[in-house]
Amino acid sequence: MLDIFATDPEAKAQREEREAKADAARRPEWAFQFRSGKRNGNQPVSLREWRITTPRHDTAKALRELFGGTISEAPNGDYALDTELDRIEVIVDASKIESKLILWADGHPIHECDGSKFLSPEEDKGKPCDCPKLLDERKEKAKQRRGPKPNIVVPVRIPQDEDLGTGKYTATAWSFAEDFPYVMSQLKAIEGEALCALRLDYIEWEKNGKMQSFVKPVMTVIGSYQDAISQDPEPDA
Incomplete structure (x- = not known):
């Protein structure tokens, strides 16, 4: 077997270090992603309802069963579900x-x-x-x-169907980052996973006689996910 490092252990150590860094940098495979915007050509567009993308068509169909909306093809080849919802509940683990x-x-x-x-x-x-x-x-x-x-990456699961796996929402808005320390303090006060709501708040105001607006992504903490489960009524036998 070829061993180009046999006479140069230092080069081997350097290569192993590079591989370790590359492994650490590799991102996990996400089952789906929440998106608060999309591209119209080269122009970014903010959305008032959640878009969820996924590489799997069966996941897109399952999400549509839960949230409604229409499925199309995203620019990167994924499936995109455009919902009509500006608020969706998710399970969040603060440690992740x-x-x-x-x-x-x-x-x-x-x-x-x-x-x-x-x-x-x-x-x-x-x-x-x-x-x-x-x-x-x-x-x-x-x-x-x-x-x-x-760049705030929030791994999430869907409480109605945890078998869909782990997705994420990546927040890049300064408004989300400004709220983040307060949200984290609430999350850390909960033992275990939390039930949260991802919202898209449409903010509108008047300036110099003209209406201005923007969409603000928000995450609010509802409470302990385990408590929410325990409070659900038992299904009829």
């Missing part, structure tokens, strides 16, 4: 939520931090990231694509 700030370039993260320290690459991990201290300045740099923006 990942939150960071990321600046992307050509599909790769070039800056990952927790707001004050680098999270990657390994040689910079723990060092100050030099992001602005003020929130408005962070937002402005992100808007100019010179600074990172929120």
